[in-house]
Amino acid sequence: MASSSFMAILTLALLLQTATLSAQLSTNFYSSSCPRVFSTVRSTVQSAIRNEARIGASLLRLHFHDCFVNGCDGSLLLDDTSSFTGEKNAVPNRNSARGFDVVDNIKSAVENVCPGVVSCADILAIASRDSVAILGGPSWNVKHPPPTSNLNQLISRFNALGLSTRDLVALSGDYIFLMHTLDLIAYNWAIKLLRPNKAIKLPKSLWLRGQQLGPLDLQTLLLLTTTTSRTSSRTKASSILISSCSMVAIFLTLALLIVHMEAKAIDEMSPSFYATSCPKLFPTVKPIVESTIKKEARMGASLLRLFYHDCFVNGCDASLLLDDAPNFIGEKNIPPNKNSTRGYEVIDEIKSAVEKMCPGIVSCADIIAIVARDSVSILGGPSWGVQLGRRDARATNAIVTNISLPLPKANLKELVLRFRGIALKRRDLVALVGAHTLGEAQCHSFRERIYNESNMNKELAQKRRLKCPRSKGSGDANLAPIDAQTPLVFDNSYYKNLVQNKGLLHSDQQLFSGGKTDPIVRTYSEDQEAFFNDFASAMIKMGSVNPSLVQLARSG
Missing domain, CATH: 1.10.520.10 (Peroxidase; domain 1)
Structure with missing residues (x-):
């Protein structure tokens, strides 16, 4: 129901916006002159998102920035010349708007199919719609003014396009997966899973400065049809959003709502859930x-x-x-x-x-x-x-x-942040990574470590080099056991390896490299029962x- 309400609001907003446009606009405008325009655009957008998922947000943003300046006319794509200053290097776009190369690729592909027919403005509109649909959303949205705008400025700008205050809140759903490059990003991992009878406790904010990336939606970038529909259509969050344009206030509002919902759902989960309906x-x-x-x-x-x-x-x-x-x-x-x-x-x-x-x-x-x-x-x-x-x-x-899964080259700080993002603590992190006592890793994931890192056991590094050449592209998929001692047994030898600088992956050895996780690693290396108990507990947490x-x- 929440998703359908959100879709209805988006549809209404879209109709309100397009009502101000010429009556000549039509969804089948190119049905005769360029019948393959949609399939041509979509295939290029899909390919671009496969190569870099974040580009979907960037393409959507290009359409927003284009439409807010004298309408949706492709003017954003015009380059500066000696006698002309375009929009690309204006403050809201400089070092921020991106994806122009993808639009160029789409335009070239479309020109090959039907030269001189389809406008760049229409290509931007189609690409933005396809980006949202491919990433799980309904259709294309409308770009927001800068996050520094106050409430009156936001309402005024949206009203100028024929959009209401309710449309403003609904269309704010774009921020669920849009990544911004800001001078100051509130990257507050405030989402914490509640256990029964525990009070809400939000962690401290992490502030990233400079050209850093942070998801604007702290529930690790949910699908377009979930969180915003709850906040704008079915809860009192809309009034909170309308009363304050502070991004931090929006973050904390979303966090509190999600924490409340999670606590209720956890109470309903049980190991005996299928005891009657599927006993075997x-x-x-x-x-x-x-x-x-x-x-x-x-x-x-x-x-x-x-x-x-x-x-x-x-x-x-x-x-x-x-x-x-x-x-x-x-x-x-x-x-x-x-x-x-x-x-x-x-x-x-x-x-x-x-x-x-x-x-x-x-x-x-x-x-x-x-x-x-x-x-x-x-x-x-x-x-x-x-x-x-x-x-x-x-x-x-x-x-x-693309952004949620921990990577083999992650440092300790990155690992802590990724695990904190799903409400897992430092001890949970160390216990869960202990799953690397099983399995194998591909050469490309540990090549840098065995050739260039000084805290790698020299004997093990030399052994791994035999099947993992230094040159990139050579033997990339060759496998090596992450735990060289007992790779087919779930035990605590993984931690014993770390204490001896025998962690195969960079991210493995980061757990024992002079940081706050060192004591936990040492404990597990000496006490297998402690590791087993903590691992089981952490798996239950992650499963919730x-x-x-x-x-x-x-x-x-």
Whole structure:
């Protein structure tokens, strides 16, 4: 309902805006003169977003900045000349607006299909619409004035375009996935998962200065159709947004709303969620996991990794399993996952077996969570009661995938921020990364470390160089065990390696490099039981990330 209300507001706003335009405008204007214009534009936009998901926001922004200056006429694309000063280098656009090269590529492609027919202004409009649709939204939006504008200025600027105050609030949804380059960005990871009977406690803000990037929506850039629809259509947040144009106030408002919803959803999740509706769920899943690991022990690590990569992007909702479609880009082929995550066919097999036992009951999101637990326990690690009751996502966001997942080259500060972004503390981080006691890494992810980092064990570095040449592009996909001691056993040897500077990935060794996580690593290296207990606890926490973002499945 919230999403449909938001769509209705957007549609109304779009109609109000276009009502001020010429009656000659039409959606089928080029149906005869350039019938392939839409397919030509979309394919180029899709390709651009695959290469860099953030470019979708940039293309949308170009249309906004164009329309706010004398209408949507492509004037933003005009370059400066000796006798003419264009818009590109005006203060709101300089070092900010980007994606001009993509528009050039689209224009060239369109010119090849129907030369001299389609205007650049129309290309901007189509590209912005396609960007939003590809990234999970409904259609193209309207650009906002600078974040320094006060309320009266905002209302005035929108009224000048025939848009109401309500339209202003609804169209603010663009900020959910738009990335800005600001002199001062409030990058406040205020989203904390509430445990029962605990008061709300927001962490301190992190302020990034200079040319830094920070997501304007602190719920790690949700889908366009979620948070804003809640804040503008179904809660009192609209009055808060209207009463203050401070970006920090908007951030904290969103955070408090999400925290409240998460706490309610967590209370409804339970390890016995399917006890009545699918009582044979666990004995159906585990034998398939056991059989798979017997055939290929490394698959246990891969199945566990699927859970991590799913939960870090908008919560544990199985969005990772969604395949690409002509009008949709999923998570599988985004750089952090492409040619990396595996084991999808095992999940398919398990889902089929579960469907035979209790059709239409158990979500894929819950199956991924159970499989992760079983993989760890089968390979010698701890077990835990998996919180169940999620429902599968039907959409995802390529941008979130690109920026949410921790990278092998991340430093400790980046790791802490990424984990804090899904409400996990420093100790949770160290425990969860302990999953690297299993599995293998590709040469390209550790090449820099084995050749250039001084805190790498020399003997291990030399050994890894044998199958990982220094030259980029040579042996990039060659594999090496992350834990050289017991790569097929879930134990605490990973931490023993770190203490000896034998962390294979840069991000691994960062956990033991003179920082605040050193004592935790040392504890786990000496006390496997402490690691197991903390790992199980952290897995339950991670499995409860953003449960309010999907409607909970019902048993029975």
